[in-house]
Amino acid sequence: MSSGTIFYITTLIVYGGVDVVACLGLSLQFGTAGITNFGFIIYQAAGAYTAAVLSMPRDTANGGFQSYVLGLHLPFPIPWIGAAVAGGLLAVPAGLVVRRSLRPDFAGVSMLVTAVVLNTVVDNFVPLFNGAAGIALVPSPLSNVFNPQSLKWQWMYSGIAIFVCVLVFLGLRLITESPYGRSLRAMREDETAAKAIGKNTDGLRITILVVGGAIAGLSGGILVGFINLWAPSAWTYPETIVLIAALIVGGRGNNFGAILGALLVPLGFLEATRFIPPFGPPGLVPALEWIVTGTLILVFLWFRPQGVVPERRRRLSKRLPAAAGPSAPGSGVVGVSRGQ
């Protein structure tokens, strides 16, 4: 393989890893817990900005051509940890607001409006993250191990991206395949019923918003370390729609669907268009991409709302083969609901 091909493949792996991590986070919120977060992309943005300003030197460096806060020049992996923390912290106010909201569509739209407004603020308030121009020259993590321009670094970074994907996947399995995950699905299906059996749905919701926000923040940290720049145009509100499209196509409520969706929509579909020779006036191909993304959502919601990988139906009888019969001892209501 030529070095160009390797470079392309490793870049695809990193992008795919970022998309998979982000989709897993959104899937936890939207698919498993039924929280509509139309502003999901701001958590990725928060992570990316935090990782950037934690790893960069003071803004007086490089002749001070850009201005940003902090600039602590911290070594890897602290910026990534900071990214996850920032994403999680940003979700706290959202969690406090959403709990008061009654209708799920209002909650979703309030997140969308917040995302648009935050983008405007960062776009115009230059001292924070250099405004609309964005921040550039974000250091690549572990540049002391390999030269960031080298193929070895590319392989290393894609390896780290895959490692983070696996880690997030396993971590989320602990949540979704546990009684806690069952509480989340109960909240999604019928919040009143979940409350009636004693689930603290406000607590569940804010926890899931924070955990999903932290995962999104981490994905932003991985991305910014790779592309070395970040700007408001990278996280406009339609970027969330792409992730939602990925979940709708892949399948909501299960992690395999989220991974498949991330590989099919943001990565597969948008990468495939790279090989179409550019035609028409500038901006035509991206516009057509958005049109296809929107159409993909409508088509899937109409013809296959459960996605390519549907959520597995969970049956109690499979989990409790011995206690299936009504005469089995200890299979009363309490026994069944607690039995594992």
Added chain:
Amino acid sequence: MAIYIASFGFGLVTASVLAISAIGFTMQFGITDVLNLSFGGVMITSAYIAYVVNSAGINIWIGLVAAGFAGAIISYLINRFVLTPFKRRNTSLVGMVIVTLALGLILENLVLAVAGPDNVSYTLNNGPTLSIGAFELTALQVGMIVLSLVLAGAIHALLTLTRLGKAMRATACNPGLARASGIRTERVISTTWLVTGALCGISGATFAINSASFGPTSADLFLVVIIAAVFVGGVGQPYGAMLGAVLLGIVTEVSAAIITPDYKEVIAFIILLVVMAVRPQGLIARARA
């Protein structure tokens, strides 16, 4: 001081643009129960239709009528061929919002694909300037304010004086009961999409007149202000939307003069947060039996 008086004038113009769109948005939601996020996309598509008319050398007021027709037809088609089928399948509230979000994305990018990414502006005749001290408005701006008042009056008359308006209010209040009382709610909802779509289209063109120039995604940020006005006024309430529009229109323009115009939407958002914290049902709440 002069600049604040002048900005109050701009505020009145923005408020009138905002009022037309907010009434349309809130009626759409109140009567059809769809939180239609493709509203911005329909607005900007209609504004481009007016641009095509205007570029042919035709007066912008005719372009405005064309935009109204375009908005009505697009909204009707969206409801007829996308929203109603999805609703019949019992798509969840959130599912419907995702559908409208996708529709808005498709519309905006259709405009982008056809018209290109460059901003355009209408050829306008501003007319003579009317001024009282530092307070000055062009004849065109006065025309927009009058148009907004006329449309608000027309909606008031529609809702209170006609059988259709009564049917709309009944459908908004309780669709099941309305149907049981012999109101053809499907037909009422279709008509609502025509009426509110026309408001949406007209507001798109007035928004474009009020902006120096506009592009395919210009309405995205304005939709935030519309949503703020609708929720500040009390969602589903046409009179609340008028009140919210006047409040937000004037406050955002005056704040633009005091701070900078960059944060208009942020100011609108802060007002929304404050109102939601103090009075979550909005300034004018629906009386529920």
